[in-house]
Amino acid sequence: MLLKFFRDHTLILVFALAKLFLHLIVNAFGGYDYFRDEFYYLACADRLDWGYVDHPPLSIVLLWLNRLLFGDSLFALRLLPAVAGAGTVVLTGLLVKELGGKLQAQLVALTAVVITPVLLILADFYSMNAYEPLFWLGAAYILLRIQHGGRHHLWLLFGVVAGLGLQNKHSMVFFGVAIVVGLVLTKERMIFRNRWFWIGGLVAMLLFLPNLIWQLAHNWPTLEFARNAQQWKNLPMSPIEFFLMQVIYQHPLTLPLWLGGLVALFFHPNLKAYRAFGYSFIFLFVLFVVQRGKPYYLSPFFPILLASGAVAFEGFFERRNWKNAMPTYAAILGVGGIILMPLVLPVLPVETFIRYAEPFGLAKLKTERHAETVLPQTFADRFGWREMVETVAGVVDTLPDEERKRTIIYCQNYGEAGAIEFFGRKKGLPPAVTGHNSYWWWGIPIDSVETVIIVGGDEEDHRTVFHTVELVATHHHPYAMRYESDLPLFVCRGWKLPMPEVWKTTRRYN
Numbered sequence: 126m127l128l129k130f131f132r133d134h135t136l137i138l139v140f141a142l143a144k145l146f147l148h149l150i151v152n153a154f155g156g157y158d159y160f161r162d163e164f165y166y167l168a169c170a171d172r173l174d175w176g177y178v179d180h181p182p183l184s185i186v187l188l189w190l191n192r193l194l195f196g197d198s199l200f201a202l203r204l205l206p207a208v209a210g211a212g213t214v215v216l217t218g219l220l221v222k223e224l225g226g227k228l229q230a231q232l233v234a235l236t237a238v239v240i241t242p243v244l245l246i247l248a249d250f251y252s253m254n255a256y257e258p259l260f261w262l263g264a265a266y267i268l269l270r271i272q273h274g275g276r277h278h279l280w281l282l283f284g285v286v287a288g289l290g291l292q293n294k295h296s297m298v299f300f301g302v303a304i305v306v307g308l309v310l311t312k313e314r315m316i317f318r319n320r321w322f323w324i325g326g327l328v329a330m331l332l333f334l335p336n337l338i339w340q341l342a343h344n345w346p347t348l349e350f351a352r353n354a355q356q357w358k359n360l361p362m363s364p365i366e367f368f369l370m371q372v373i374y375q376h377p378l379t380l381p382l383w384l385g386g387l388v389a390l391f392f393h394p395n396l397k398a399y400r401a402f403g404y405s406f407i408f409l410f411v412l413f414v415v416q417r418g419k420p421y422y423l424s425p426f427f428p429i430l431l432a433s434g435a436v437a438f439e440g441f442f443e444r445r446n447w448k449n450a451m452p453t454y455a456a457i458l459g460v461g462g463i464i465l466m467p468l469v470l471p472v473l474p475v476e477t478f479i480r481y482a483e484p485f486g487l488a489k490l491k492t493e494r495h496a497e498t499v500l501p502q503t504f505a506d507r508f509g510w511r512e513m514v515e516t517v518a519g520v521v522d523t524l525p526d527e528e529r530k531r532t533i534i535y536c537q538n539y540g541e542a543g544a545i546e547f548f549g550r551k552k553g554l555p556p557a558v559t560g561h562n563s564y565w566w567w568g569i570p571i572d573s574v575e576t577v578i579i580v581g582g583d584e585e586d587h588r589t590v591f592h593t594v595e596l597v598a599t600h601h602h603p604y605a606m607r608y609e610s611d612l613p614l615f616v617c618r619g620w621k622l623p624m625p626e627v628w629k630t631t632r633r634y635n
Contacts, residue, residue: 137218148207164543176339210248240462260290280325288332307401386434509602560631592619
C-alpha cells in the first residue's frame, strides 16, 4: 500500500522534497541570522503555558520539543518550518487530485506553490505562520473528501484539524467562519443537518478550550493585542492596494492561475460545485481589508485557488489539444520563481542583495507603520542583534559585581529582550525585561532592583522615573530596522516611584 501511495503521488513528493531541500540548503549556508520573532518564540518556549498575549501555545510546544531534540542552532530552529513548507506542497497536490486534476494540472499547481514568495518567506524562519497553511489546506482537503462521498465521520478529523489550527493561530477562526459562510451561500448548506458536522465543531472547541480558559484568566489579552495592532501597527490599505499586494506576495506570474481559479469556482462546469471556497475567499478578502489585516493573512488560502486554476487550465488546453501549454506555463513559472527567489530568501550577500533588489523596490513595500529601511523587514529584522548584545554586555561590565546582582535590562520590545536573553546567557547578563506582549506578564524575575540599564527610549521620559539617568553607549547597525539602530543605552538609578507601580505602566500589547 505504501509503494502504491508513492507511485500514485510521485510528482507531488518530488516537488515537496525539492521545497524541503531548498530550505534546508538556505538554512545551512545562508539565513543571515536569527529573526526578531524567533527570539520571542524561544523565550516563550522557556515558559510553557496554555497561551500567550499574541498567539496560542501549539507552535511553542513544537519548538520546545524541537529544541529538546536538536538544540538552538539556526539550522535546527528552522527545520520544522521547512518541513511545514514541504507539507503545504503535498496538500496542494492532493487538492489538485481531489478536484479532478491530472498530471499537468499537478505540475503547474505544484510549481506555482513552490515559487510563491510569501510561502517561501513563511517557511524560512520559525513562527506559527509556517504551520498555518497546513491547517487551512488540511481542513479544505477533508471538506472536499466529505463532498465526494467520504464518511461523515470525517467531520471528526475536520474538528481535530480546526482545533489544532486554533491552538496554532487564532486566525483559524476566520477560515472556519469563511467556510461556513461559503457553505451557507451554496446548496452545500445541507451539511448543517448532519449531526457529525456539529460533533466535529464540538471537537474543535474542546481542543481550543484550554487556550480559551487562559484568555479568560488573563483578561482577554489577545483581543486587546488585535485591536492595538489594527489601530496603531498595521498599515491601512484600500481594496486595490490589498489586491496588488496579493499579486506581489503570490508572484505576478501566478495571477492568471489563482484569479482564473477563483472564477472557475463560480462558473466552470466541473468546479462550480466547490463555489463555497470562492465565497470563502471573497469573504476573507473583504474581512481583512476592513480589519486592516496584513496582506499575508490571506496567503494560506491561495493554494486552493492555484489548485482549482490548474484544473481549469488543464481542461481548457486539453479541449484545444494544446499539449505543451501547461508544461510551458510551468517552465515560465519556474524561471520567474528563480528570478524573484533571491528577493525573499536570504541567499545573497547583503550588498549583492541590495544591488539586485533595487530595481524591484521591495524595500519600500510595507505592511506596518515604520520608517523605510535599506532591507525589507523580513531581512532587516535579522541584523544587529548580536552587536546590540555586545554593546549591552560592555555596559554591564562597567558595573560593580554587587550592583549587577540588583540590575535588570529594560528593553522597548520583545525582540531586544529576547536577543539579550538568548545571547546573554553565556555572558551572564542580568535579566532582560520589557512590557511588550507576554514579557509583561512574565514580570521582573528579581525582587530588589536598584539599577536599570535601558535600551532605547527617550532620556526625558526616563528622568520621570529615575533620579539619575546616564547615557553610556549607542548601538548602531546599518542593516537593522530604523528603530533598532542608533539605540541609546542608559544606566538609570534611584527610583522616584515604586517599581511595581512603574511596571504597570509599561504594558504594551501590539
